[in-house]
Amino acid sequence: MRTLQGIGASEGITLGPAYIYLPQIPVCPRAQVSDTAHEERRLEAAVRRVEVALDQLKAELERELGHEEAAIFDAHRLFLSDPAFTGRARCLIVEEKINAEAAVEDVMAELRCTFEAMQDEYFRERGMDVVDVGRRLLRELMGLPHPSLQRLPHACIVVARELTPSDTARMDRKKVLGLLTARGGKTAHAAILARGLGIPAVVGAGEGALDIGQDTPLILDGTSGVVLADPDPDVAADFEERRLGLQQQRDRALAAAHSPAVSRDGRQVEVVANIGSVEEAQAVLDAGGEGVGLLRTEFLFLDRETPPSEDEQTEAYRAIARVMRQRPLVIRTLDTGGDKPLAYLTMPAEDNPFLGRRGLRLCLAEPEMFKVQLRALLRASVDGNIKIMFPMVATAGEIRAARRLLDEARQELAARGEAYGHPEIGIMVEIPAAAVAADTLAPLVDFFSLGTNDLTQYALAADRTSNLAQELADALHPAVLRLIAETIRRGHEAGIWVGVCGELAGDPVAAPILLGLDLDEFSMAPGSIPAVKETVRKWSHVEARRLAEGTLKLDSADEVRRRVAAAS
Ligand code: PEP
Ligand code: MG
Numbered sequence: 001m002r003t004l005q006g007i008g009a010s011e012g013i014t015l016g017p018a019y020i021y022l023p024q025i026p027v028c029p030r031a032q033v034s035d036t037a038h039e040e041r042r043l044e045a046a047v048r049r050v051e052v053a054l055d056q057l058k059a060e061l062e063r064e065l066g067h068e069e070a071a072i073f074d075a076h077r078l079f080l081s082d083p084a085f086t087g088r089a090r091c092l093i094v095e096e097k098i099n100a101e102a103a104v105e106d107v108m109a110e111l112r113c114t115f116e117a118m119q120d121e122y123f124r125e126r127g128m129d130v131v132d133v134g135r136r137l138l139r140e141l142m143g144l145p146h147p148s149l150q151r152l153p154h155a156c157i158v159v160a161r162e163l164t165p166s167d168t169a170r171m172d173r174k175k176v177l178g179l180l181t182a183r184g185g186k187t188a189h190a191a192i193l194a195r196g197l198g199i200p201a202v203v204g205a206g207e208g209a210l211d212i213g214q215d216t217p218l219i220l221d222g223t224s225g226v227v228l229a230d231p232d233p234d235v236a237a238d239f240e241e242r243r244l245g246l247q248q249q250r251d252r253a254l255a256a257a258h259s260p261a262v263s264r265d266g267r268q269v270e271v272v273a274n275i276g277s278v279e280e281a282q283a284v285l286d287a288g289g290e291g292v293g294l295l296r297t298e299f300l301f302l303d304r305e306t307p308p309s310e311d312e313q314t315e316a317y318r319a320i321a322r323v324m325r326q327r328p329l330v331i332r333t334l335d336t337g338g339d340k341p342l343a344y345l346t347m348p349a350e351d352n353p354f355l356g357r358r359g360l361r362l363c364l365a366e367p368e369m370f371k372v373q374l375r376a377l378l379r380a381s382v383d384g385n386i387k388i389m390f391p392m393v394a395t396a397g398e399i400r401a402a403r404r405l406l407d408e409a410r411q412e413l414a415a416r417g418e419a420y421g422h423p424e425i426g427i428m429v430e431i432p433a434a435a436v437a438a439d440t441l442a443p444l445v446d447f448f449s450l451g452t453n454d455l456t457q458y459a460l461a462a463d464r465t466s467n468l469a470q471e472l473a474d475a476l477h478p479a480v481l482r483l484i485a486e487t488i489r490r491g492h493e494a495g496i497w498v499g500v501c502g503e504l505a506g507d508p509v510a511a512p513i514l515l516g517l518d519l520d521e522f523s524m525a526p527g528s529i530p531a532v533k534e535t536v537r538k539w540s541h542v543e544a545r546r547l548a549e550g551t552l553k554l555d556s557a558d559e560v561r562r563r564v565a566a567a568s
Contacts, residue, residue, distance in 0.1 A: 013219070018180075019156035094341055150170050162190070165190075240321050273293065334373060496549075512535065
């Protein structure tokens with residue numbers, strides 16, 4: 001028996017034979033050429049073919065996993081039109097008179113080095129994206145088949161040096177019991193996809209993982225990151241028992257997910273989902289979601305040359321409302337800014353885009369574009385139980401300004417003779433100022449939804465996208481919990497309902513605290529619904545309240561976790 005220690009990247013225990021996947025790296029021919037125009041044309045044609053292939057991959061993945069996971073292929077497509085990638089390859093062909101393959105290979109190597117030298121783990125992982133799209137282009141130029149995990153001989157644990165997004169997007173999911181990679185971190189796409197698919201995964205286990213022989217029996221624990229090769233029979237039996245236990249626990253939670261979440265002493269909370277595309281709506285209902293607590297509408301606005309029309313938006317909102325029937329559907333107005341620029345708006349570069357013209361601020365600065373969205377929302381809410389939510393609100397003045405535009409949008413529809421609904425209007429409480437002054441904002445709206453992802457980064461001054469500040473950006477920190485508690489209390493005093501739509505709502509550790517703080521609505525990734533509902537059912541509201549009050553007085557997120565564990 002051999003033990004390997006990697007990074008647990010996707011939870012769960014799995015047992016099965018190893019399938020060693022080490023695709024040949026294309027060895028590309030290098031040559032000096034005289035007809036550089038011909039090489040440029042070859043490159044151009046290969047780029048077009050790769051674009052078509054990427055669009056196909058994206059569509060397949062989107063159907064299965066939703067917009068966010070599939071968006072990786074948008075990034076790949078952008079590389080193809082990036083001056084630093086194909087633009088530079090074209091220059092090399094002309095300047096150095098080399099063939100297209102050699103030019104692509106050189107650019108790929110340069111860019112990979114640039115990414116891998118970066119401090120931030122997330123950016124380092126993006127080097128893999130360059131390699132993925134670069135190799136795809138090379139194979140296309142050389143007429144080579146693309147390696148794939150599409151046809152696996154039997155159920156297995158895939159062992160690879162690293163897995164590209166293309167490898168994981170097309171693999172035969174029914175046969176993949178687990179993933180083990182020698183390289184990569186938690187933010188690698190293989191890891192993200194494995195979590196989305198619920199496949200246990202261990203990454204970064206070191207080159208030793210590649211010495212495992214084909215079909216060697218493996219045990220992989222995606223929580224602790226431990227992998228056992230050729231396990232002793234009694235160890236294997238022990239793990240199999242644990243795997244079955246976890247499986248039964250998950251099956252039970254899923255079976256019960258379609259019943260409401262009611263605490264032992266009868267307090268019912270609403271459990272709904274966060275989505276970012278039309279395709280994900282059905283997954284909400286399948287997972288036991290009682291509606292949508294956050295529809296991120298950025299998917300309609302990003303990666304295009306012109307803004308979406310009123311009709312296009314209306315149709316997208318209606319399509320989701322049709323799936324939800326009369327269940328609540330909270331639609332957040334556009335939440336973008338300097339960090340996610342829109343090609344059709346001039347947005348000045350900002351040093352701190354997260355503190356700049358983002359979310360509602362941008363929409364108020366672009367009232368005509370904003371009103372198109374508001375009219376679409378008002379039209380779609382004729383048939384659905386739609387609620388409109390404004391993101392990134394800091395002041396009461398912003399809410400008043402947004403409501404004025406909403407009134408104008410209504411009047412414009414009335415003047416056109418168009419029918420419109422009367423949706424509830426709410427705000428995201430994700431800036432500490434809004435939480436602290438919640439009593440002044442509550443009379444202006446019908447609900448609050450706490451965006452704990454941003455609330456945490458702003459409260460602790462810990463950039464949510466930086467790996468260096470990851471440990472600090474913990475929504476269970478008592479300072480953040482106090483802001484949440486205060487917002488709920490002030491909201492209730494004003495007679496409005498309060499939800500959480502940040503990641504915290506889907507964390508079973510946070511569930512009893514949020515129950516104890518009297519939260520009305522929990523909105524989370526569809527996959528988290530069964531476990532959170534199960535947790536709520538285990539607690540009584542009275543006990544949860546006692547626990548919550550205690551956690552507010554602690555001084556670290558770790559202590560909060562320990563307190564919850566001790567009380568569970
Ligand atoms: C949040 O900030 O908690 C939130 C839900 O919004 P987003 O993650 O889209 O910023
Ligand atoms: Mg936010």
